[in-house]
Amino acid sequence: MKVPELREKLTKLKKEELIKLAVEFYKLVPKSKKEDNDLDKLIENPTQPKAVKQTNTSIDWEELEQEINEFISNAKEQYYVYPNKIVSKKERSTWRFKVKKWYKLLTNTKQKDVNPELQVKLAINLYELLCEGCDYMYFSSNDPFQSIQVEQRIFFKSLIVLIQEKIGKSESVDKGIELIVNNSLDRSTLKTYLAFELIATLQIPDLKERGIKKVEQLLEENKLHYENLAKELEDKKDKKGRVIRDYGLAEKRRKLEYNIETINNDLTLIGLLFYESLYRIKDGIAFYNAHYTEKDEIKLYILINEIFKDEYKNEIKSEIERAIQNGIEPRKALLNTLKIINDGEKLPRRMPW
Missing domain, CATH: 1.20.58 (Methane Monooxygenase Hydroxylase; Chain G, domain 1)
Structure with a gap:
């Protein structure tokens, strides 16, 4: 239905019907859209001209840094979880929209009006807070990445690209590895997933x-x-040397x-x-x-699982046979893998059980 048709139909409705319809429409609008479009202000004053979004508005990075630092500090104090006088009830339920907005802003490699080191630092600080939020109760959700609708590996990759564009590819290697090792994960991410994302950006x-x-x-x-x-x-030990x-x-x-x-x-x-x-x-x-x-058999299994590709059949066969010669008893999945290789068959996509 086009807008003119909608207007025509609305003019035929009674006041009670219009109120009911408006309430139903309001319920259908996501919270983020209500905030982005100042829907509440429009309802309070329908005759007010619609605000025109300004383009190329310069960002006060000093103010933004202060705002993000304050947010991180409040999150670590758990002010976004429990009632308090520092963070309002409304802010406690809408933090994710603010963080997603910051994510888009900070990982934008085309930002021109900012010190590159500051942009990278703020983006990393925000990422590390969300990582910590996977282990600690900083927010009501136990998966902050899911809350802002950005997968951890996507946020991580955006960080790597940002570091490469703003500081350099060599620095992105060092910082990328540190970010992988030193930070917690959400429920659907492994350290190796993040390592794949890092390596995929390195062509040299x-x-x-x-x-x-x-x-x-x-x-x-x-x-x-x-x-x-x-x-x-x-x-x-005590004075007599006893433990x-x-x-x-x-x-x-x-x-x-x-x-x-x-x-x-x-x-x-x-x-x-x-x-x-x-x-x-x-x-x-x-x-x-x-x-x-790790224990020898588990160590073997993890290795074979990591390199489980048809092109590495010779290496897989060699590692399993060497383990058997050394007295290790491989699990059934490894023995089945060895049988497939010895039979001259192609390895499946996943290790057989």
């Missing part, structure tokens, strides 16, 4: 080599960090070992993907075997 082999060096650097830093913290958590039993220290050591091992394994898988992108799968497998920490 030198940049991929840089990725391997960055991974090796972080592995070494991770090792030194563990050694330093482990010294602080060593058993305390004082401290269950708290033992628990802290277990948590430290788990956290360090998790970071170590994340970095190892990222390194494997960089080697694969350079068509150096054998070097990648050697790197994986040298650095990944």
